[in-house]
Amino acid sequence: MNHRTxxxxxxAxxxxxxxxxxxxxLALVDPFQEAGxxxxEDPxxxxxxxxxFGIILGATALMLVTFKYDVQWLIKAMIIGVSVMLAWFVFAELVPPVVxxxxxxALAALAALVVGAALLFYPEWYVIDATGVVMGAGAAALFGIxxxxxPAILLLAVLAVYDAISVYRTEHMLDLAEGVMDLKIPVVLVIPTSLSYSYLASGSTDGVLEDDDADSDDGSTQVDGSNADAVGESSADDATPNPDDSDTDTDELSEAEQERDALFIGLGDAVIPTILVASAAYFLDVGTIDVPGIALNVPALGALVGTIAGLLVLMYMVLxxxxxxxxxxxxxxxxGGYLLGALASGLSLAAAFGL
Structure with missing residues (x-):
């Protein structure tokens, strides 16, 4: 399989x-509302x-402290516990109460416990991703309703600014990402680029986020793009008018990219924008789209499509x-997608903002 494929x-x-x-x-919005x-009290x-946002700041600080004092097991236990809880919420609505x-x-409870056991004893990339989708859907639906x-738009705007500051200015989000990756818990989604890739066998991710190390030992890279950027900066600093040197730099970068066996993207990157998708589907009764099994309207669809558009740009930047x-x-x-969908449904801007 060639690199482009x-x-x-x-x-994809x-x-x-x-x-x-x-x-x-979207499938969980109505069941979660009916389940209370x-x-x-006042959404x-x-x-x-x-x-x-305050809870997020507190959780971030707690995680950074646990990494500093080498008590990461506490975070792992908490995340697995939350995973089981969210899985229980989801399965309780989706699994028929046969037993x-x-x-x-009982079947929903058993399925949730199986999720926890899989994360504890065999956190391979497909276990992490499957659990992440279940957790993400459950969390987004809970916050969406x-x-x-x-409040949803304000939350997304504030978190976008915070994410930019924490990555570009303070860089503490990079430290946090490296720490949680070593724990192999579903706070990141793992995207293999090789059929032979194993998250379990990849070992430590030390150095994955360091600017002086273009690639990690296991050939993986973060979505923040810091590794590949380190290669790019090095090439720019050493650039000469000789076109052969430029070709060599390009070839080296392509070779480095091909060595990467996985990309990683935070689960929160999927959950946070989906809160607006679920909120629009739940709180707006305009432009309803009849799709079996899910609550959907034009504004929610706009938010969904806008998120995917942003994701494609994000992946382009990563690569x-x-x-x-x-x-x-x-x-x-x-x-942006939500507002376009709301306007297309006949809402005013004030109504689209919930005013």
Whole structure:
């Protein structure tokens, strides 16, 4: 399989994972509402966004502290526990209650426990990705029915700015990404570019995010593009008027790209913009699209398509080796697509913003 084909397949697989989260969330919107999973009393209160952002900051700080003091097992235990909880929420709505113990759907509970066991004992890339889609769909649906339109848009805008600052300025998100990758937990989605790739066998990801190390030992790279960018910067610094040297630099970069066996993208990059997709589907009763099994309208479809458009630009930047933050593109695409869909459905801008 040549390099170009591997790249196209990796991009297609990434899009499929995002669509899995988005369509899964849309399928769970109505069941979650009927089950009473709305997390706040007033979903239209803009302060909900501030509270959630504060929780994100606290969780980020906690994770960085655990990595600093070498108690990462605590984070792994927490994430696996959250995975089981979200899987239970999802399976309780999707798995028929054929076997029950009291009021508990035994098959759904068993499936959730299997998810936890798989993450604990065999966190291969397809286990991580499958769990990530289930978790992402569940989380996006929960927040989608809990955040009205204005709080959802505010949340996406604030997190886009925060993501840019944490990647480009403080760079603490890069430290966080490297730490969680070593734990092999579903806070990242793993996109193999080689049929022989094994996340379990890849070992430590030390150096994956370092600027002075273009490629990790296992041939993987992060979606922030820092590794490939390090190669690009080195080529630019050493550039000479000799065209042969330029060709050599290009060949070396292509060879480095071909050695990468996997790309990684944060699960939050799929979940956060999908919150607006689910929120639009739940809180707006305009431009309804009749699709069996999911709640969908034109504004929600616009947010979905806008997210995928942002993802394609993001993947283009990854493969070109440009440093970047994901949420500005993804959230920007979701908000832009949502607003276009809302206007196309006859809503005013004020109504689209939930005012």
């Amino acid at each position: 591997r790249v196209y397949l990796a991009v 697989f990434t899009v499929a994972l995002f669509l899995g989260v988005q369509l899964g969330a 999973h709305q997390a706040v 239209d209160d803009p302060t909900n966004s501030a509270v959630y 029950t113990v009291g009021e508990v759907n 809990s955040f009205g339109l204005l 070109k080796g440009r440093p970047h933050a994901g949420l500005p593109l993804l959230n920007g695409g979701a908000i």
